[in-house]
Amino acid sequence: MNLELPVITDVQVEVLLADLLEHYGYDFTGYSKASIKRRILRLYSLDKALSFAEFRYRINNDNFYFKRFVEQITVNVTEMFRDPVFFRTLRDVVLPKLGTYPFIRIWLAGCSTGEEAYSISIILKELNLLHKSLIYATDLNPAVLEKAASGMFAMNQMKQYSENYILSGGIEEFSGYYTANYSLAKFSDELKSKIIFSTHNLVSDHSFNEFQLILCRNVLIYFDRDLQHKVLSLFDDSLEGLGYLALGTKETIDFSPISPNYKRMPAEKIWRKVS
Amino acid sequence: MGKCDALIIGGSAGSLDVLLKVLPLLDPAISFPIVIVIHRKHGTDSLLPDLLSGRTKLIVKEVNEKEVLIPGTIYIAPSDYHTLIEQNHSFSLDYSEKVNYSRPAIDVTFQTAAEVYREKLVCLLLSGSNTDGVNGLKSVKAWGGTAVIQDPATAQVAYMPEQAAIQVKIDYTLRTENIAEFINLLS
Numbered sequence: 167m168n169l170e171l172p173v174i175t176d177v178q179v180e181v182l183l184a185d186l187l188e189h190y191g192y193d194f195t196g197y198s199k200a201s202i203k204r205r206i207l208r209l210y211s212l213d214k215a216l217s218f219a220e221f222r223y224r225i226n227n228d229n230f231y232f233k234r235f236v237e238q239i240t241v242n243v244t245e246m247f248r249d250p251v252f253f254r255t256l257r258d259v260v261l262p263k264l265g266t267y268p269f270i271r272i273w274l275a276g277c278s279t280g281e282e283a284y285s286i287s288i289i290l291k292e293l294n295l296l297h298k299s300l301i302y303a304t305d306l307n308p309a310v311l312e313k314a315a316s317g318m319f320a321m322n323q324m325k326q327y328s329e330n331y332i333l334s335g336g337i338e339e340f341s342g343y344y345t346a347n348y349s350l351a352k353f354s355d356e357l358k359s360k361i362i363f364s365t366h367n368l369v370s371d372h373s374f375n376e377f378q379l380i381l382c383r384n385v386l387i388y389f390d391r392d393l394q395h396k397v398l399s400l401f402d403d404s405l406e407g408l409g410y411l412a413l414g415t416k417e418t419i420d421f422s423p424i425s426p427n428y429k430r431m432p433a434e435k436i437w438r439k440v441s
Numbered sequence: 442m443g444k445c446d447a448l449i450i451g452g453s454a455g456s457l458d459v460l461l462k463v464l465p466l467l468d469p470a471i472s473f474p475i476v477i478v479i480h481r482k483h484g485t486d487s488l489l490p491d492l493l494s495g496r497t498k499l500i501v502k503e504v505n506e507k508e509v510l511i512p513g514t515i516y517i518a519p520s521d522y523h524t525l526i527e528q529n530h531s532f533s534l535d536y537s538e539k540v541n542y543s544r545p546a547i548d549v550t551f552q553t554a555a556e557v558y559r560e561k562l563v564c565l566l567l568s569g570s571n572t573d574g575v576n577g578l579k580s581v582k583a584w585g586g587t588a589v590i591q592d593p594a595t596a597q598v599a600y601m602p603e604q605a606a607i608q609v610k611i612d613y614t615l616r617t618e619n620i621a622e623f624i625n626l627l628s
Contacts, residue, residue, distance in 0.1 A: 176528070198533040200525040200553045241537045384536045387506050416506055416519060416534050
């Protein structure tokens, strides 16, 4: 990608974001500017757009291209058991605590292609809690949810995922959870049976249930402060008392109005709702 | 030399030694923020800021998202995220695809800073074994900023500054022992 002199100005980025909101109802105006601009430039260069006018016309008039645009400007990089220490805390502390409830409802917001949903499902199974759990895995992007629901991930990732799994405290044979099918690893249907994949847009959609655990890792970094506050209050509305909120390594609720009601667990980006 | 509003230092293999030599010699009254983007293994997070803060009177901290850049502070790009700079002089973090097999990628920080600080940006590329940072320096030049490299002859791994010298019109090429003085004079 060569971005020596950007071919799209900040004003043109604003124009595209206004188009998306007007034509498709997707609101990206609260996203961090540098990041979204970089994503747009990346796609512009990847698809060898001829001019801004042509690029804009395609987004507004070609439904297929619009889908590609949304898929490409949102970041869908994720992995299984990413940040293994975090998953170890889920396994050792958070989920056993929730295991005392008759039923466990988990919301994984911004689940992308689903790797974390399956990771949580594996831990629940090993803790013998899967049968009474339900994981709502949501994303704004239908295309990544389709991939997530397929339960198939690239085989060449499995070595890394297996290492992460072991570091996160996993003691089973990781390869027992999938069957190899050429270049793809297909995860067992049992793991999927307790995951509901569904579209949900954190920017525009409302609370849809009450949960005991909400995970939203590396999504808030793409939002400006106002939008972060709005989304955190959506989580607050969707979390039961004594429920847990888990964010990404570099994310925090510290600056948000909800923070006085939460107590952070030592060493992790996990907060417990205490009032 | 023009006024400097921000200095970004990028480096890979062999660059840590340079930083350890340069930091103790920096003027504590420096008038601009310094951002350091160096490649390192994921999971060694807090070690680098700790290591570097022992070498200077300047404040050294790891970048937090949305944090506003303040003069006289040294910011370290966190591992496994890209560090971007916004028009309002704050940081954004981004967990998108690796660039040049790297996250953080030097190119990403150089490129986003180039548009923000324009002719008041100075970017310094140190020792390293890949070409991360080279495209970033091109952007810096395109926006009127100053491109500086460690003299490949004094770099532990010459490839990165060497490639920059081949592909970009470099403003200053500095021997390792001259880097600190150069930075102090930017104030």
